[in-house]
Amino acid sequence: MIYFDNSATTQADASVLETYTKVSQSIWGNPSSLHNFGEKADKLLSQSRQQIADILGVKKHEIFFTSGGTEGDNWVIKGTAIAKRDFGKHLITTQIEHPAVINTMQQLEQLGYEVTYLPVDKSGRVSADDVAAAIRPDTILVSVMAVNNEVGSIQPLDEIGAVLADYPKIHFHVDAVQAVGKGLWDLVLNPRVDFATFSGHKFHAPRGTGFIYMKAGKKIAPLMSGGGQESNLRSGTENVPAIAAMAKALRIVTTNEQSKNQQEQAVRKIIIEHIKDQPNITIFSGMDEHFAPHILTFAIAGVRGETIVHAFEEQDIYISTTSACSSKKEQVSGTLMAMHTPEKLATSAVRVSLDATNTIAEAQAFNRAFDSIYAGFGKIMTK
Amino acid sequence: MEYTEIMVRYGELSTKGKNIKDFINRLGSNTMRALHDFPEVHVYPKRDRMHVVLNGTDPEPIMKRLKLIFGIQTFSPVVQLRKEIDAVYAAAIEMMQEQVKPGMTFKVSTKRSDKEFSMDTNAINREVGSAVYEAFPDLTVDVKNPDIEILVDVRQNGIFISCETIKGAGGFPVGTAGKGMMMLSGGIDSPVAAYLGMKRGVDMEMIHFFSPPYTTEQALAKSKQLTEVLSQSVGAIKFIQIPFTEIQETIKEKVPEGYLMTVQRRLMLRLSVAMAEKRGGMAIFNGEALGQVASQTMESMMAINDVTTMPVIRPVVSMDKTEIIKVAEEIGTFDLSIMPFEDCCTIFAPPSPKTRPNLEKARQFEELIDVEGLMERALAATKIVTIKPGENYLNPDEDIFAELL
Numbered sequence: 001m002i003y004f005d006n007s008a009t010t011q012a013d014a015s016v017l018e019t020y021t022k023v024s025q026s027i028w029g030n031p032s033s034l035h036n037f038g039e040k041a042d043k044l045l046s047q048s049r050q051q052i053a054d055i056l057g058v059k060k061h062e063i064f065f066t067s068g069g070t071e072g073d074n075w076v077i078k079g080t081a082i083a084k085r086d087f088g089k090h091l092i093t094t095q096i097e098h099p100a101v102i103n104t105m106q107q108l109e110q111l112g113y114e115v116t117y118l119p120v121d122k123s124g125r126v127s128a129d130d131v132a133a134a135i136r137p138d139t140i141l142v143s144v145m146a147v148n149n150e151v152g153s154i155q156p157l158d159e160i161g162a163v164l165a166d167y168p169k170i171h172f173h174v175d176a177v178q179a180v181g182k183g184l185w186d187l188v189l190n191p192r193v194d195f196a197t198f199s200g201h202k203f204h205a206p207r208g209t210g211f212i213y214m215k216a217g218k219k220i221a222p223l224m225s226g227g228g229q230e231s232n233l234r235s236g237t238e239n240v241p242a243i244a245a246m247a248k249a250l251r252i253v254t255t256n257e258q259s260k261n262q263q264e265q266a267v268r269k270i271i272i273e274h275i276k277d278q279p280n281i282t283i284f285s286g287m288d289e290h291f292a293p294h295i296l297t298f299a300i301a302g303v304r305g306e307t308i309v310h311a312f313e314e315q316d317i318y319i320s321t322t323s324a325c326s327s328k329k330e331q332v333s334g335t336l337m338a339m340h341t342p343e344k345l346a347t348s349a350v351r352v353s354l355d356a357t358n359t360i361a362e363a364q365a366f367n368r369a370f371d372s373i374y375a376g377f378g379k380i381m382t383k
Numbered sequence: 384m385e386y387t388e389i390m391v392r393y394g395e396l397s398t399k400g401k402n403i404k405d406f407i408n409r410l411g412s413n414t415m416r417a418l419h420d421f422p423e424v425h426v427y428p429k430r431d432r433m434h435v436v437l438n439g440t441d442p443e444p445i446m447k448r449l450k451l452i453f454g455i456q457t458f459s460p461v462v463q464l465r466k467e468i469d470a471v472y473a474a475a476i477e478m479m480q481e482q483v484k485p486g487m488t489f490k491v492s493t494k495r496s497d498k499e500f501s502m503d504t505n506a507i508n509r510e511v512g513s514a515v516y517e518a519f520p521d522l523t524v525d526v527k528n529p530d531i532e533i534l535v536d537v538r539q540n541g542i543f544i545s546c547e548t549i550k551g552a553g554g555f556p557v558g559t560a561g562k563g564m565m566m567l568s569g570g571i572d573s574p575v576a577a578y579l580g581m582k583r584g585v586d587m588e589m590i591h592f593f594s595p596p597y598t599t600e601q602a603l604a605k606s607k608q609l610t611e612v613l614s615q616s617v618g619a620i621k622f623i624q625i626p627f628t629e630i631q632e633t634i635k636e637k638v639p640e641g642y643l644m645t646v647q648r649r650l651m652l653r654l655s656v657a658m659a660e661k662r663g664g665m666a667i668f669n670g671e672a673l674g675q676v677a678s679q680t681m682e683s684m685m686a687i688n689d690v691t692t693m694p695v696i697r698p699v700v701s702m703d704k705t706e707i708i709k710v711a712e713e714i715g716t717f718d719l720s721i722m723p724f725e726d727c728c729t730i731f732a733p734p735s736p737k738t739r740p741n742l743e744k745a746r747q748f749e750e751l752i753d754v755e756g757l758m759e760r761a762l763a764a765t766k767i768v769t770i771k772p773g774e775n776y777l778n779p780d781e782d783i784f785a786e787l788l
Contacts, residue, residue, distance in 0.1 A: 019787045019788070023787065040780065043777075043778045044780070046778070047785070047788065051788050244788060248787065248788050251788065
């Protein structure tokens with residue numbers, strides 16, 4: 001099997017699962033329990049938090065554990081909307097956000113909030129000038145993703161941060177789910193960023209775990225009320241085995257991060273070089289520094305994306321239409337539409353998303369499969 | 384810029400007349416102890432300054448430690464150059480590069496112990512100054528109160544230059560004032576009091592009362608961890624844990640409620656004094672601040688202090704709580720202190736202790752218990768451990784966890 005769908009999810013690392021198992025078997029107390037056994041779990045939780053904070057270069061009390069990226073996005077956005085509703089009801093985001101952001105924003109619109117969805121250019125990047133122009137006296141949040149999940153474009157978070165430097169009260173949130181281990185820490189956690197959302201299973205941790213960074217001094221309302229865990233901001237008994245496993249996964253993914261990115265970049269390049277000159281191919285992901293190293297989105301004109309996905313699957317190669325979350329619905333890629341891609345071409349888009357464990361040999365095997373698939377579609381491709 | 388040594392300036396001890404030699408030697412040995420895990424580093428305590436020669440060791444961790452050592456007023460990372468004035472220009476400019484911000488002022492101060500050197504002090508000041516000024520036209524000279532002082536020291540074995548002066552912890556080298564016993568509860572005040580005492584040169588030993596099962600292992604671990612933080616300034620601190628359960632239970636049983644606290648405190652002080660006498664301590668230190676709680680009124684101090692003539696020193700006695708917290712945050716004890724574990728001062732605390740206890744009554748009520756026997760058993764079961772920087776008491780599984788993570 002060749003797995004090229006790492007933006008959908010990644011395989012949990014074996015040593016990470018080993019941590020999960022060991023903690024589940026031996027440190028399974030409730031961190032809130034008063035006794036020693038609970039205390040031990042609490043200490044492991046604390047040390048996991050410290051390790052994640054150290055890797056990110058932030059403070060321990062700025063890390064809050066969640067169930068994943070969707071919860072993190074929902075929490076920061078709705079939590080801001082609730083906490084700052086007396087200051088304003090206007091939020092700014094982009095047209096290319098993940099549904100966890102877009103649909104949360106739409107829910108807030110139904111509750112009387114106003115949302116500005118900023119456009120992107122044809123390479124899938126929002127402009128800081130547009131952010132500046134959209135700011136109003138009642139703006140309470142700007143939410144921009146770090147790396148777009150559908151085409152891999154990297155958003156100008158530093159420039160947006162510079163714009164927002166003049167508006168210290170606006171919460172600046174970054175959905176960093178696709179940005180972990182991609183050599184983008186300075187951008188993702190630039191000094192103006194107040195919140196960032198992370199998801200464990202995108203970097204080889206178990207499903208159902210994630211965390212947000214919340215800058216010290218910033219406040220959002222909790223969505224989960226209850227027993228007071230996570231500084232009373234996210235109640236629910238802590239998933240200690242998964243959190244410890246995630247801390248380990250983050251350590252592994254950020255070790256030799258640069259050479260891992262080079263590996264992804266090299267694999268991606270072999271595929272791009274092979275397909276880019278084919279007459280019916282459109283590539284949406286650039287090779288320049290504005291694109292993440294692990295995502296390659298392209299279309300074969302005239303062939304539906306899902307048909308391409310299944311054709312590769314026949315050859316034991318796993319890719320996706322533009323995002324796993326929307327791929328089972330009859331829905332065109334929001335990002336590609338925002339990039340003003342013709343709708344017909346957008347329906348033909350597929351995404352190859354890599355991981356540092358992918359090899360050059362796999363890229364070459366992909367290329368051979370591509371050749372036969374491409375030739376097979378000869379009759380239906382739009383000439 | 385590769386620094387070759389750290390030059391340390393002495394603080395108040397420069398004014399200490401003929402004791403100066405003891406002070407310098409003590410600071411030297413304290414510094415060596417604090418840097419013992421850097422075998423390449425050599426410490427040379429000289430009469431006017433101390434030289435910490437790096438021999439290739441990274442200066443950052445060394446400077447981090449030096450910042451904590453009492454008796455150091457300021458220190459500067461220094462580069463040793465060959466004895467050519469051009470090298471001084473180049474090094475000065477390179478060093479300034481890392482520091483200059485628009486609108487800053489500077490001056491050059493030269494010391495020349497090698498009188499053979501071709502340029503005199505004034506000429507070096509002038510020429511280095513103008514070389515720097517040429518490289519950074521935004522700078523202005525201010526000889527009285529400069530933002531940056533470039534120090535040039537012309538010695539026999541080279542020219543030493545630095546332009547960064549880092550503030551040390553000040554105070555006196557620990558040990559120069561003799562030994563004291565600190566009554567460390569684990570709250571916010573007592574670690575600050577210990578720190579302030581140590582800053583005046585006191586070789587402090589920590590006394591901690593614990594009352595299992597009324598107080599937890601975690602409360603004991605917390606006090607040890609606080610001691611670990613304080614040990615960073617001195618290399619090691621003795622931690623004396625005195626069991627207090629039997630005493631507390633007996634007092635609770637025999638003494639009227641209003642005097643529980645006063646009699647308990649009298650026993651704590653008696654035990655501390657006994658320990659001091661045994662170990663060569665000359666004073667008891669505690670974290671009492673006047674008026675904070677019931678035990679800390681002057682009447683209460685009198686009723687407790689009655690048990691000894693040994694000096695009881697209260698370094699934070701006149702500080703506001705906010706001032707104490709500020710110091711606690713600076714020295715890194717605050718976050719530990721506020722961890723919510725019961726200590727033996729809070730258990731059996733009566734709902735309304737006497738804020739103005741009567742000395743005579745305190746003495747009478749104390750006679751209801753067998754002071755001597757209780758003290759003997761407590762002292763016999765006392766444990767003494769040495770606590771060193773980097774030890775982890777709150778999370779003893781840290782290394783096991785690190786394997787998992």
